[in-house]
Amino acid sequence: MVVRLAVVLALLLGVLVGEHSGAAPLARGYNGLAGTPPMGWNDYNAYGLDVTEELVRETADTMVASGLRDAGYRYVTIDDGWMAATRDAHGKLRPDPARFPHGIAALAAYVHARGLKLGIYEDAGVHTCGGLPGSLGHERDDAALFAAWGVDYLKYDNCYAGPGCADHSCPDGAEVPARDRYARMRDALLASGRPIVFSICSWGTGDVARWAAGYGNLWRTTGDITATYASLVSIFHQTVGLGGYAGPGGWNDPDMLEVGNGMTALEDRTELTLWAALAAPLVIGTDLVHARSETIAALTNPGVIAIDQDPLGRPARLVSATNGLDVLSRPLADGDTAVVLFNETDTAATITTPSPGHTATDVWTGAVATANGEIRANVPAHGAMLFRVRP
Ligand code: GLA
16 A cells, blocks of 8 residues: 555656656656756856857857867856846847847857757846846746747846845845745746746855755855855855755756866866866856867866766765865765865875775876775865776
8 A cells, every 4th residue: 555655656756757858757856957967158257247149159159169068068158238228118128239139039049059058147136136127026928038039048146136125135124035036937937838947046045055956956055156266165165065955956056167267277177076076067157269278178078077967966975074185975876986085275185085995086187096995195285186986
């Protein structure tokens, strides 16, 4: 009887979860999307509000030519700054005519023709952070418009979170609760009938990781990243304890990558290593058209991407942390374990940890070593070594 009930429940769940995707049932995820962390590009870290359709087209072309698309980077996302200052006479959002003279639907078609997907930005408040029209109170219309344009991904920000609120703060009682605002857009996107990945950008406020799995496919865990090692370390610490809330369909988002934006090559690799361990979305935030080959090579490392995208979807947990020397471990779908030795400090140091397996492959160098009961390495200052350990 108990068994039969369980089977019926499982079938029901399978139907509900599979509804949108046709893919294998996901362990979590309210819309069947983002079974692994989304990968793509977003203009904001490199361009701020200065986005144009030409930039998006050139970037899409570069993603194809450089192999980034084939490495898994699929979503090309237009951040804040794409809209005209006001809605039209019917209350519809419209793109800035100078920046997007051919409109968003044409751009979506361009991107789709290259095997990529289009993301766009809006805000769950009265204005976007850049002061353009927000979606609060317009959720159904805006979601339907995005779907009609062919948008595949929505990054949904949290500025001006109620009438009378400032960009990042509200007077007492003025904020419309975040959960309500994000639920309204979630429901509007579902009602639009188009599969649209929903990215919650509320900067880690209000314990968002605790509730967001039923509301979005990814949720920011912190304020905005900057292209500094200090920012990377701070965001890592704010995110690493939240792994239990994430899994297939819903991911912690420690913000977009700063790889290529001015940190050292080693720090760039450290960011990729940590983000892969955390099962974070990999959203490139650099000027790809002029990116150096070293940057492209780091971003396309297949071993790093495989760990980030591992289908088990279990983010790493901290095994030990002693005076800025951290060990992280993440189980993988094939029985391997990903192990990270991260030296946060400003001097090289040896880090040692019991080995979960027999052979350890250094994912960045390809070197294979027998792990005789332990993994030990001299890790440079600001470096993170990534091992794939076989039982
Ligand atoms: C907020 C977000 C950023 C970016 C800007 C755009 O700061 O957190 O990621 O979208 O708004 O104005």
